Each structure stands twice: as C-alpha cells, then as structure tokens.
Amino acid sequence: MSDTTINSPLTLPCGATLKNRIAKGAMTEGLADPQNRATARHVRLYERWADGGSGMLLTGNVQVDRRYLERPGNVVIEGPQSNEQRAALAAYAEAGTRNGTHLWMQLSHAGRQTPAAVTQEPVAPSAIEVEMPGGQFGKPRALTGDEIEDIIQRFAHAAGIARETGFTGVQIHGAHGYLISEFLNPRVNQRTDEWGGSLENRARLLMETVKAVRARVGADFPISVKLNSSDFQKGGFSHQDSIQVAKWLDDAGLDLLEVSGGNYEQPVMMDTEGFEPVYEEKVRSSTRKREAYFLEYASDISKAVGKTPLMVTGGFRTIAAMNEALASGDTDVVGIARPLCVDAALPNKLLDGSVSEVRKWEKELRLGPTRIFGPNSPIDLIRGLNAWGVQGWYCLQIMRMGDGQNPDTRMSVFKALRSYMSNEQKAAKAMAKAA
Ligand SMILES: Cc1cc2nc3c(=O)[nH]c(=O)nc-3n(C[C@H](O)[C@H](O)[C@H](O)COP(=O)(O)O)c2cc1C
Structure with missing residues (x-):
C-alpha cells in the first residue's frame, strides 16, 4: 500500500504532470x-469543468470520419481545418485547460454503432449488425484494407490538430463497441486477412493507430487508450485478451491506459439497471463490493504492465474507495463521469474533503414506475x-451547462427521453441540410 490519494500529482511517462488523480471520464x-465544428457551448461547458478541480478532463468522443458518428452533434476533425475550425478548437482547448487542468481529446470512429439517423450503412470489421431491438443501427458493410489504412491516418491527423490547437493530450477510444473495439471483438471481427483472426491481428488496428498517433x-x-477489460460477452474480447493487449500497449509506450468494459449490446460500463447479461466472465462480486466496476480487472492489468499508469472509470462514488484503489496500486487515476453532469465542482469538493460520498443518481433514475422499468423488466424494449x-x-x-444553465436534477426521465430524441432528430436533419 502506498500513501497516494486523490490529491497526489502524477507524472506520466511522457513527462507531463497531472495536478491530482481525478479525471473526468469522456462524455459525448x-x-x-x-x-460538426466546436462551438461556444463547448467553451462554456469546459470552463465549468476546468474550474471544477479535475486534474484532467477527457472530451466526449471527437470523430475522425463524419460519415460514421456516434451521434449527430459530435465534433469531427477530418481533412484540412479552416482558420475558423482551428479557432473554435483553440477556444475549446483554452477553456478546458484553465487552472492548470489537462484537457485530452478522445478520438473515435463509431463503426457499426453509428445510429441509423446518421447512416443506414455503417462500417465494421465484418458485416455483422448490432443486436439491439428497434432498428436503431443499420446493417454494416465490411471495411476494405485500404479503408482501414485510411482510418489509421485519420486518427493521426486529428491527434496532430488536437496538439496544434492547444489540447494537452489525446485518447484513442478502443472501448465500448466502437470501431477499434469491434476489431478486437471476435464476434464482430470475422475477417480472414491481417486485420482479423488471431488476437495479434484483431489488435492491429489499435496498435497501428497508437504508432501513427505517436509519430x-x-x-x-x-497518449491514452480506453480499453475494455472484457466485452463481457460469450465469444467476445475476453479479459485474457485485454491483459495481452495491455502488455503490447505498454511496450508501445503509452501514457495512460483507461480500463472500462462492455458495449451497446452489453452496457456494463454504466452498470445499467436491468441488464443482467450472460457474462462469459461475470463481473466479479469482489469488484462490486469495491464499488468501482472494473477494479479487479484493472488489478490484473496493472500486474501485467510495467510502465503505463492506469485509469479506472465506472462506479467510483466515495473518497474512501478512490483512495483505497489508488493506495493499492490497482489504479493510478480515478475516472468519474456521470456525477459531473450533476455537479461540475464535485472534484474540488472531494479534494478538500467537504464531500466524501457522491449521490448515486444511477440507482434512482427511472423512466417510470419501478415495477415496470426496474431491474427485472422482462421486455428488452422497455429496458x-x-x-x-x-x-x-x-x-x-451537459447541454444545459453548455447553454450556461445549471443542471436540473428534477427533470423527469420521461421528459428527458422525449427532449433528447427530438434534439437528436433535429441535429441529424440540420447536419443533413448542411452537408
Ligand atoms: C452522457 C454520457 C456520455 C458518455 N460518452 C462517452 C464517450 O463519449 N466516450 C467514452 O469513452 N465514454 C462515454 N461515456 C462513459 C463514461 O466515460 C464512463 O465510462 C461511464 O459513465 C462510467 O463512469 P461513471 O460511473 O463515473 O459515470 C458516457 C457516459 C455518459 C453518462
């Protein structure tokens, strides 16, 4: 056990120092x-988060290809950036780096998890659809080898722009079922070329992307990578796979490996009520006791990697659990996401000890009566x-804060669902019109 706490600074392998051990997890x-350009709403939002005390903020996923977004309002960086685009990114970066805060841009390609509102034909390693009801995602087509090479260059290009415009780091999104995670997952990657088959081949897109970004x-x-500790699906990217990929990343020279898990089919990263999946490897009960969902998995990974600091995100809600995880060496950085949608200043309160336990909104929020919408609803669509x-x-x-308003915790989940869906439809239409 060390005496590391959330207040301890951390110097990364590249020489940069985070002022404390709390990082805001990426949130779209x-x-x-x-x-798909950055706006004044990003500036307002990130000023608030940078004033909130985190040592590092991860941006929501910024896309490297406008055809394959995670949602219509994503920022996209592709091709040459106009002066206007650069100025917007620079203002965003300036806001998020106030108070000596690090602001790292999360870079992603949504792959087959691109919603049908964005494209009816997304891309994936193989032509295998997301297994979810409601026709939310189109059937993907398999990428060609040339397209894969192009995607690697897109990540590198966007990372270069992030650096040039004042972001202080980048994260490659290799988790949660987006493109890089799909390549790692044998259920979705059934290719027989050098990008599929063995783990080495399935990890090639990730490893080549890290190499190109570093160059x-x-x-x-x-440079950080967000990686699943497991997909928690039968025949998916397993925990053993994850440990091996972490070793390769360690050898490649990474500054922070963020450990998460799951995908849209298996949303364990949120510990979503009602999803009690048939795990190949069940989320271990000791992890549950330790509050953070993936800590036991991170512990295995930390033993396997030599140089790379780890960040674990998902479930941290008490100072006691955060400090215990840091002191045990199972993680070096504590990631916190959802609580910062409700209280942007939470990290300052944890760091000065005025708050020791964070309210678990995720255990309270429901679309309707618990008997219908609670954990045991048998109907997939309702869940x-x-x-x-x-x-x-x-x-x-998040949008309220971007508009300069305070979060509204009295908002009903039903109203939120309606407003959110209408917002997404409007954004998709506006994007199509602007194209
Ligand atoms: C509104 C929202 C948006 C999210 N967007 C992203 C994202 O863009 N990229 C990502 O890697 N994870 C995303 N996540 C997942 C979080 O980074 C985090 O892994 C998850 O919320 C668990 O952490 P928590 O228990 O502290 O909230 C998002 C989560 C939420 C609630």
Whole structure:
C-alpha cells in the first residue's frame, strides 16, 4: 500500500504532470454545430469543468470520419481545418485547460454503432449488425484494407490538430463497441486477412493507430487508450485478451491506459439497471463490493504492465474507495463521469474533503414506475427505453451547462427521453441540410 490519494500529482511517462488523480471520464456532448465544428457551448461547458478541480478532463468522443458518428452533434476533425475550425478548437482547448487542468481529446470512429439517423450503412470489421431491438443501427458493410489504412491516418491527423490547437493530450477510444473495439471483438471481427483472426491481428488496428498517433504528436505529448477489460460477452474480447493487449500497449509506450468494459449490446460500463447479461466472465462480486466496476480487472492489468499508469472509470462514488484503489496500486487515476453532469465542482469538493460520498443518481433514475422499468423488466424494449431515457437525462444536463444553465436534477426521465430524441432528430436533419 502506498500513501497516494486523490490529491497526489502524477507524472506520466511522457513527462507531463497531472495536478491530482481525478479525471473526468469522456462524455459525448452533442454540442457541435451542423457542420460538426466546436462551438461556444463547448467553451462554456469546459470552463465549468476546468474550474471544477479535475486534474484532467477527457472530451466526449471527437470523430475522425463524419460519415460514421456516434451521434449527430459530435465534433469531427477530418481533412484540412479552416482558420475558423482551428479557432473554435483553440477556444475549446483554452477553456478546458484553465487552472492548470489537462484537457485530452478522445478520438473515435463509431463503426457499426453509428445510429441509423446518421447512416443506414455503417462500417465494421465484418458485416455483422448490432443486436439491439428497434432498428436503431443499420446493417454494416465490411471495411476494405485500404479503408482501414485510411482510418489509421485519420486518427493521426486529428491527434496532430488536437496538439496544434492547444489540447494537452489525446485518447484513442478502443472501448465500448466502437470501431477499434469491434476489431478486437471476435464476434464482430470475422475477417480472414491481417486485420482479423488471431488476437495479434484483431489488435492491429489499435496498435497501428497508437504508432501513427505517436509519430504525429511526438514523444512528449500524452497518449491514452480506453480499453475494455472484457466485452463481457460469450465469444467476445475476453479479459485474457485485454491483459495481452495491455502488455503490447505498454511496450508501445503509452501514457495512460483507461480500463472500462462492455458495449451497446452489453452496457456494463454504466452498470445499467436491468441488464443482467450472460457474462462469459461475470463481473466479479469482489469488484462490486469495491464499488468501482472494473477494479479487479484493472488489478490484473496493472500486474501485467510495467510502465503505463492506469485509469479506472465506472462506479467510483466515495473518497474512501478512490483512495483505497489508488493506495493499492490497482489504479493510478480515478475516472468519474456521470456525477459531473450533476455537479461540475464535485472534484474540488472531494479534494478538500467537504464531500466524501457522491449521490448515486444511477440507482434512482427511472423512466417510470419501478415495477415496470426496474431491474427485472422482462421486455428488452422497455429496458432499452429506460436506459436511453436515463442516458438522455445526463446528456441534457451537459447541454444545459453548455447553454450556461445549471443542471436540473428534477427533470423527469420521461421528459428527458422525449427532449433528447427530438434534439437528436433535429441535429441529424440540420447536419443533413448542411452537408
Ligand atoms: C452522457 C454520457 C456520455 C458518455 N460518452 C462517452 C464517450 O463519449 N466516450 C467514452 O469513452 N465514454 C462515454 N461515456 C462513459 C463514461 O466515460 C464512463 O465510462 C461511464 O459513465 C462510467 O463512469 P461513471 O460511473 O463515473 O459515470 C458516457 C457516459 C455518459 C453518462
């Protein structure tokens, strides 16, 4: 046990220092304009989060290809950036780096989890659809080898722009069922070329992306990867796979490995009520006791990696659990996401000890009566609607802060679902019109 606490600074392998051990987990903002550029709403939001005390803020996923977004309001960086686009990114970066805060841009390609409102034909390693009811995602087509090479260059290009415009690090999104995670997952990656089959081949997209990003941003700039500790699906990316990939990333030279888990089919990253999946590897009960969902998994990974600091995100809600996880060496950084939609200043309160336990909104929010929308609802569609409603609730709090308002915790999940869906439809239409 060490005496590391959330207040301890951390120097990363590249030489950069985080002022404390709390990082805001990436959360999609949906605040881009119809051309997918950063806006004044990002500036307002990130000023608030940078004033809130975190050592590091991760942005919501910024996309490297406008055809395959996670949602219509994503920021996109592709191709040459106009002076206007650069200025918008620079204002965003300036806001999020106030108070010596690090602001790292999360880069992603949504792959087959691109909603049908964005495209009816997303792309994936193989032509295998997301197994979810409601026709939310189109059937993907398999990427060609040339397209995969192009995607790697897109990540590197966007990382270079992030550095040039004042972001202080980048994170490659390799988790949660987006493209890189799909390549790692044998259920979705059934390719027989050098990008599929063995774990080495399935990890090639991730490893080549890390290499290309490092070559673009240089040795002194933080690079992180968000990786699943497991997909928690039968035949998916397993925990053993994850440990091996973490070792390769460690050898490649990474500054922070963020450990998460799951995907849209298996949303364990949120511990979503009602999803009690048939795990290949059940979320271990000791992890549950330790509050953070993936800590036991991170512990295995930390034993396997030599140089790379770890960040664990998902479920941290008490100072006691955060400090215990840091002191045990199972993680080096504590990621916190949803609570910062409700209270942007929470990290300051944890750091000065004025708050020791955070309210678990995720255990309270429901679309309707517990007997219908509670954990045991047998109907997939109802469970799915509930999960989207709750997700919409958090997204709307983020948008309120982007508009200079305070979060509204009295907002009903039902109202949030309606407003969120209407917002997404409007954003998709505006984007299509601007194209
Ligand atoms: C509204 C919302 C948006 C999210 N967007 C992203 C994202 O863009 N990228 C990502 O890696 N994770 C995203 N996540 C997942 C979080 O980063 C985090 O892994 C998850 O919320 C668990 O952490 P928590 O228990 O502290 O909330 C999002 C979560 C929420 C609630």
